Amino acid sequence: MLSRALGDSHLAEDAVQEAYVIALERWPRDGVPSNALAWIVTTARNRALDVLRRRSRGDEKMALLARLESTQTQDEPDFDDVSVADDQLGLIFACTHPALGLEARIALTLRAVAGLTTEEIAHAFLVPLPTMSQRLVRAKQKIRANGISFAVPDAAHLRERLEAVCTTLYVMFNEGYAATTGDTRVRHDLCNESVRLARLLAELLPDQPEVHGLLALMLLTDARRNARVDENGDTLTLEEQDRKKWDRWLIAAGLAHLGRAAEFNDDGPYQIQAAIAAVHSRAKSFAKTNWRAILTLYDRLLELEPSPVVALNRAAARAMLHGFDIALAEVDAIASAQELDRYAVLHSTRAEMLRRIGKMPEAAQEYRRAIGLTENLAERRFLERRLESVLH
Amino acid sequence: MQYMCLIYQPVDAPEMAPAEYQKLFEEYGAYTQAARESGKLVAGEPLQPISDATTVRVRNGKRTVTDGPFAETKEWLSGFYLFDCDTLDEVLDWAAKIPAARDGSIEVRPLMVIPGMRDGHPVAQ
Incomplete structure (x- = not known):
């Protein structure tokens, strides 16, 4: 019904879904409205309007908006x-x-x-x-x-x-x-x-917390899609990204699902990863990120999924809290197990830490290792730029 | 649908103490009993170790008999259970309860159904 009005089934679906999430949050607190279906439809319509207003630039979007504003809301949604x-x-x-x-x-x-x-x-x-x-x-x-x-x-x-x-x-x-x-x-x-x-x-x-955790993780990650590369298609780190380009709507939806998951008091790897993404989403800037919360979450993730990859991510978070030299020692300990020897991220992480503490020749060597192990072109260009920067 | 559960065990598994062996033996007894009582078990037998294996092959009409298994392996086939279950999930539950699943692995393979054949004999369609 909403999709017919919008002519955009994805947007309509998203809007209805968000309306349900809002309902799930509000109804237990405020009580179920007398006309629950109409409430859902109205809320979904308002959500969709918000999105369109924010996204609309061209005539096409304006036309969509006009069509939506004339929508009859008393239609029965089909269940x-x-x-x-x-x-x-x-x-x-x-x-x-x-x-x-x-x-x-x-x-x-x-x-x-x-x-x-x-x-x-x-x-x-x-x-x-x-x-x-x-x-x-x-x-x-x-x-x-x-x-x-x-x-x-x-x-x-x-x-x-x-x-x-x-x-x-x-x-x-x-x-x-x-x-x-x-x-x-x-x-x-x-x-x-x-x-x-x-x-x-x-x-x-709806009663599986990890499913909400997975969805939250996807939404919170997807929210950064337009910020993660520059105009040349080159990868930008979390630190370099323009946070104004993060999609607030997707973040809100992600946080809602994470909140929904948390109600079950039964955590899991997807929920923890989503929570880490949520901490980043809430931070005003990279410097103002709550690294202590992120570290605590990585500790929990490591308990749930003991893997060197998780340990490596934890070390990167530790760098922000305790300094790059301490984190580097941790990365070296992970590297000594040699399990991740062919894992590009191990070498790029080490390279980044070496760069930050001013050990440029060692950093260059690690960037070269990482480049050799990376197939993704944008990632390679990113590493090559970094390599350039430590060589000069 | 019939499923063959092939039991593979690591070649380098440590030697078991007699008491341990006895316990495992009893465990297999209880398992087989339960499987039989469920009505799902078709057959199941353990195999002698690969040190007792003999391999035969025929090439250009000439028969060669050699000692040991066909290939060097890290795991050896130590036995099998044949189940008749409705779904893969059902047989996987039985397979997971085979004691060897804890240190070895159980390969589950559905039997190939050949139209017009049953138990190796042609049947009326």
């Missing part, structure tokens, strides 16, 4: 019945079954749940069409041969299966977000699709 919701959820769980490889899971979810064509998926992953078709055929064959169920997993299996769903959607999101090669528009679609799917999941499983 999916329970069986349709369960069918959809079962399909998501089947497509993301951990018995399938991650690439197959992503492709299948995009095809079967998001409704993308095989061509679109092949394009998004920069693989030839026959390769993608083959990947889909094999995945479907594995589902058939193994009798992978299309039912929603029972309580005993939900956690394990949900982890697989979240991993699939998060990897899909990062594929899109980190994209710098190929058609970036298509890659951004991947980002949008994964956010849309996470929203759907949060709607179908």
Whole structure:
């Protein structure tokens, strides 16, 4: 209904979803309004108007705005019945079954749940069409041969299966977000699709805190999309980004979902990562970031997911709180395990710390290592610029 | 649908003390009993270690018999269970309860269904 009025189904969907989040926050406190549906529709409409006002520049957006302002709000929204919701959820769980490889899971979810064509998926992953078709055929064959169920997993299996769903959607999101090669528009679609799917999941499983955590993490990360590269397409660090370019609306939506997750008092890796992103989102500037909160969150993340990659991120946060020399000692300890020797971020992090404490030749050496291990073109250009800066 | 659960154990697993071995033996007994009572178990047997394995192959009509397994492996096939379950999730629950899942791994493979054949014999369609 709203999407018909807007002619923009994504915006309408987002607006309705946000209205529900607001409702979930307010209704328990203020009571459920007498006409709940009308409340949702009005709130969604206002949300959409806010977004359009902020985003509208051209005539096209103005026309959309005018159309929306004339919307009748008494239309009945159509609600999916329970069986349709369960069918959809079962399909998501089947497509993301951990018995399938991650690439197959992503492709299948995009095809079967998001409704993308095989061509679109092949394009998004920069693989030839026959390769993608083959990947889909094999995945479907594995589902058939193994009798992978299309039912929603029972309580005993939900956690394990949900982890697989979240991993699939998060990897899909990062594929899109980190994209710098190929058609970036298509890659951004991947980002949008994964956010849309996470929203759907949060709607179908509203009592799963990690699902809200995942969605919050995606929204808070996505909020920085327009700030993360400069006009040349070069990567900008959190410190260099123009925070005015962060999408406040996406941040608000992310924070709402994080708040929703927190109500369950059952934390998990996605919630903690979203909380870290939230601390950054709230900081007026890089210097004013609450690094102590970030460090505490990394401590918790390390408890939940003991991995050298998490330890490395924690060390980077520590640098801001305790100084680069202390953090460098921590990074060196992580590096000595050699597990991350071929991990570019280890070397770029070390390089950055060496640079900050003035050890330029060592920094240059580490930047070179990092460049050699980086395939992403924008990342490489970024590191090459840094290398230049320490050589002069 | 029938699923074969192939039990793989690390070659370099430490030698077990007799009491430990006895405990594991009893654990397998209880597991097999429970699986049988569920009505889902079709068959299941342990295998002698790879030191007792013999490999045979025929090349150009000539038969060669050699000692040991076909390839050097880090894991050896130590036994199997064959289940008849409705879904992969159901058989995975059984597979996860096999004691060897804790130090080795269980490979779950659905049996290939060949139309018109059952138990290796043609059947009326």
